[in-house]
Amino acid sequence: MSGFEDDERRRVTSALHEEIGQALTALRANNAFLLRQTAARPDLHAAARDVEIQGAQIARSLHALLHPAPLPEEAAQALQPQLHELLKSWQDSSRQSARCRLEIRPPHLVLPRDLSLTLCRMIHEALQHIARQALTRPVSLSVRVADDDPAVLRWELASESLCLAASLPLATEGAP
Numbered sequence: 001m002s003g004f005e006d007d008e009r010r011r012v013t014s015a016l017h018e019e020i021g022q023a024l025t026a027l028r029a030n031n032a033f034l035l036r037q038t039a040a041r042p043d044l045h046a047a048a049r050d051v052e053i054q055g056a057q058i059a060r061s062l063h064a065l066l067h068p069a070p071l072p073e074e075a076a077q078a079l080q081p082q083l084h085e086l087l088k089s090w091q092d093s094s095r096q097s098a099r100c101r102l103e104i105r106p107p108h109l110v111l112p113r114d115l116s117l118t119l120c121r122m123i124h125e126a127l128q129h130i131a132r133q134a135l136t137r138p139v140s141l142s143v144r145v146a147d148d149d150p151a152v153l154r155w156e157l158a159s160e161s162l163c164l165a166a167s168l169p170l171a172t173e174g175a176p
Contacts, residue, residue, distance in 0.1 A: 006117070020062055027055050077116045079109045079143065086120055087141065090127045105144035111153075111170075119143070119155065119168060126157045126164040133162060145170070 031052050038044035080102075087100045111119065123141065130139060137160040146152040146167070156165040 016062075024055060024059050024062075028052070031055065076110045077113055079111055079116060079119075080104050080107070082116060082120055083123070083141065083143065086123060086127070087139075090124070090131070099138045101138065101140045103140070103142045103144070105142075109143070109145070115153070115168065115170070119153070122166060122168075123155060123157060129164065130157070130159060130162060137161070 031048055034048040035045065035052065038048050083102055083104065087102060091100065127139075140158045141155070142158075143153065143155045146154050151170050153168045153170050154165065155168075156163060158164075
């Protein structure tokens with residue numbers, strides 16, 4: 001679920017950055033004009049200079065708020081809490097009365113952040129497909145390391161009349 005929240009934060013950040021960035025650019029341009037026009041008036045020039053400094057401080061603060069220090073891409077994430085939250089959110093948002101069963105093997109599976117995000121996106125799309133089909137039967141989500149290939153993660157989302165499944169590599173090329 002955090003992946004979807006991350007996407008929404010990025011979208012909002014981009015919109016804020018664009019809107020406020022344009023406003024600050026206009027402010028700077030107007031202030032540059034005022035600085036040139038008030039060069040002969042020290043009192044007005046000082047006020048325009050203060051506006052310039054405040055604008056720069058606002059720009060730095062905004063940048064720090066919109067672009068916090070990122071987590072390392074390799075940061076591992078426990079899968080069970082994410083998928084549990086994803087299923088709960090799906091039930092709440094789509095008013096699903098269907099029971100959901102979640103199975104993860106191994107039970108305490110931890111994935112790299114990017115793989116976890118990809119998996120959650122895929123499962124979210126599959127859940128949306130089930131919601132569009134108005135299926136109210138129990139739903140079962142299974143995520144497991146493949147028995148025949150420990151470098152593959154398999155997931156399956158199934159209901160009484162529908163089964164969606166996919167596999168993902170656990171390691172990327174060039175990874176140890």
